[in-house]
Amino acid sequence: MGKPKKLKTPGDPNAKSPAAKAQDDQVMGTNSSSIVSKRSVEKIYHPTEPPFFRYFVSKYQRRAPLINRGYWLRLRVIDVLVRNFLQRPPREGKKRKVVVNLGAGSDVLPWQCLTRYGEYCDGVKFVDVDFPDLMERKRGVVMGEEGLRGYLGVIKIPEGERVVVLREVVKGVEVEREVVKRGSVVLDSDRYAQVGVDLRDLKALEQAMGEVLGGEKWREECEFVFVAEVSITYMEREGADGVIGWASTVGDAEFVLLEQILPDGVGHPFARTMLGHFDKLNTQLKSVEVYPTVGEQHKRFEERGWGQVKVWTLWEAWGDETFLSGEERVGLDEIEEFDEWEEFALFGSHYCVVRARTVGERVPAPVVHSAVEIPAEVVQTQVDETTGTRGQRRFAAAMEISREGKQSEIVNVLGLGTRNRLQSCDVFTQGEASGLTFGEGGPSSRMCHSLVDLGESVLLVGGRGSPSNPLKDCWLYEKRTNTWSRTHDLPVPVYRPAVTTLGTSGMALLVNGRGKSSTFDGCLLFHAEKGWIECDSRGDTFAARYGGVIGVNNSNGITGFSGIYAGGLVDALFTKEVMSWELDISDIKKPAITFTRLQPSADANPDASSWLVARFGATCVQHGNEFVLLGGVTGDHLLGHNDEILAFSVAGTEYKITRRLTSDVSPRALYTGHSAVVTADGRIVITGGGATCFSMGTFWNKGVYSLRLPGTGTAGALPHWTHDKTVDIIPGERSLPIQTRPHNGNSSIGIKTIERVQLKTADDFAKIVRSGRPVVLEGLDLGSCVASWNLKYLAEKVGSERKVVVHEAATQVMDFNAKNFRYVTTGFGDLAQKIEQGGRLYLRALSQEKPTEKPSVLEDDFPSLAGDFVLPEQLALVRENLFSSVLRLSGPVNMWLHYDVMANVYCQIGGSKRLLLFPPSDVEHLSFAPGASSSSIDVFSSLESPELAQTHPHEAVLGPGEVLFLPPLWLHTATPTSDKSIAVNVFFRDLESNSYATGKDVYGNRDLAAYEKGRQDIGRIANSFQKLPAEVREFYLLRLADELRRKARG
């Protein structure tokens, strides 16, 4: 220990004003959210490692995939740079390596290094530095947790005023307490120290380093890596630069800085959202505007004594083998499904990583591609702002509808809304009220689908629910009748395909797209009668991709077309390939497509040009013989405002960027997740769009953007667009009643009608339960409820004011996974009234006392009704093993397909319902995600589809007084066949009680304990193969899956 320190010295945190102290507290608060995200990454991505972050995060919260992926990358980058430092041979004359984490917060870098790279940590000292208050709290956690303390050996805790060394045992560990005047060192041990200083006080830092590194010669004896992960950016610029400059004076050192940048200035929508977020927290980023680019950061370090400086954006780091291999990059998608590529690129481009060394050869400053010389022209642009959340929709697709005698309308179809995937469209008009409504039937909610105008109709292709749920159904919207009709399915489900219309032929071309577990590598021609016809692919070969752009520029009528195909994602990296294609459909049965790889024109910088043209998630519009690209993201840098819209043309095997098309309209749009339409009068109209800006909020475009490209149409004011209304699409093919399921080769069997029986004794029922088959029970006495319950009676008995939480659905088909409904709290009287009026409401009663903990029981939750409902003698088994009895009231809404783990008797009291049931063995055909007890398939409308051909549907229609016995794990869904339905369903246990999971199970659908444990085991197994090549991993995992299947089938 060094000399005792004086209290109340200048810069001592104890001497701060209350305002300055409050500001420091807010800065310290930034650690709390960072640590929760890191815990989420630790649990999901590193399940086999000791969970060190857990000690600092009492309640695990699973973060969204985008945040997990971003933090994973952030942690990985630091991990690799520190690992490289630890693993390289020590420099001559140096006795010790030291890892100093500046603004460490609750980060657990030392423990991770000690477990991951233990053999390189001999003699290494880790020093965490942060404000004194935070460090003292961290010390408390470390000392209280054997899982942290156990790594550190004998610990010294300096305290007090005088130097006294005490030895004592704290929680079983011998601790040496060196009691000194309160200094900066709050904990010390051979391997690890904690220093509590304000980093603006470099003297105190310097002194503490001397203390923890044992004396005067620490500079000569040690070599250092300083890590500052999103920490010194909260300091005033002078302070942060001071730290960087000071660190370069300690001798042989490296500095690893990770912090935000503003590559396209403060005006970029991501930057605005990010800065707004930190403003709101009152933790402004102080250096970001001074060092907004990788170039400025490079200079910053060089000017402060660092001889070798290398800077990456996090987005560049994602693609750099220094930080992760190709296999790892692809493998991450198997750990957590992911399709937020635009948002990930925006995030990664706004963070930089600097690795600076005092020793080593100079690395030239990074090149910024947007500096490429290209002529610029201003595009006439107009924004028609919308109010509130109107028009907020991303990853939708738009179409123009023109009808005789009416101005044209733009309809932005389906996509992702503020909370969930939408089952609706936004209709934009030029002032007139739109009469647009859709008849029954249409595509279900989805995103990342495509719309292509075929003339009289518009073709909707594929799309997805979650990233692992691509869709193959395709639809035609008939402009004349405003109806959606299902057309030929794709041969494989895909989202983000490249799709284009082919002139006026009424056909469309699709190239690649993201499939379920791989990328679709084919090309398909859509023909309204013949369906999707596979094209023979010729010419240059290329890896299948998705999210690229396609355009057509030439046609010879209806047998030959040509165009471009650029960009997209291959193996979790954007490609910079640009290709041309020629399609020959002179033989419609055997269309042939020939691809040619294009090169940038000889006068261009090849790298820069290809990254400007090869994009992901852009839209592409043909304009004369140019292609105009709008937005999207690109592989190596952030597309700046001046590069967002640019035109290129193709000549022979070369392409050339012809002009930048700039616009200075305000507010500026974010061209990701947007939909673009070229209207009949040649304008480009952009609707929707925006992005989730990492953990810092979502940016939504605030209106409709209209663009007139130079040389198109007449100059003058552009038409104004207003958001007229939002129209629902009623999903499904209503014209196909479920009873018509054919008994042909495609269908395994027709729908089985569930047997009806009259129970005499309780024994009869016990036999039925043992048989495990569903049965409709007729003629039971359920009490007076069957005669007396109607909505008015219920409201009177329960009380109009009694609050209940109900599902409020926008469409008939509720989807639990897509959450296309809201939970609203309403009075019972209102509920009854709204259902009477046809409201799409569904009450599934919850426990009044503890709705999130206890299952609902009619007697407790609705005592005034309980006497009306009786479980008859024959159902004694249910009474004896009762788990819950749930009141259900509904209007015209379908309960989604799901299973319950408890057995139950569904007692219809008023109205009627049709239920479709599938035996548990059908689960593999009905799209239940692992661990989910609900599926998004609307079986009522898709029983016809070939995907359900392997299933075994059972059907029952229940009227008042009838009871359905539903065995556990039978998959089921219900639709009302009257305008309202009243039911009580009673869940009961029929397995050994220790088979059920312990803990809360409000709905009776918590999976069995053995399944929950099994899933964790599977995660572990999958992880143990993670480092192997993809083919080897797949081989063994499939073998294991096969073994499990054999065990399952006995």
Ligand SMILES: C[S@@+](CC[C@H](N)C(=O)[O-])C[C@H]1O[C@@H](n2cnc3c(N)ncnc32)[C@H](O)[C@@H]1O
């Ligand atoms: C966003 S947190 C990051 C923590 C950690 N580096 C990580 O990435 O998980 C920022 C940290 O920097 C620390 N910090 C900011 N300014 C500081 C200063 N002047 N002195 C000491 N610590 C500071 C804060 O207390 C906080 O713990």
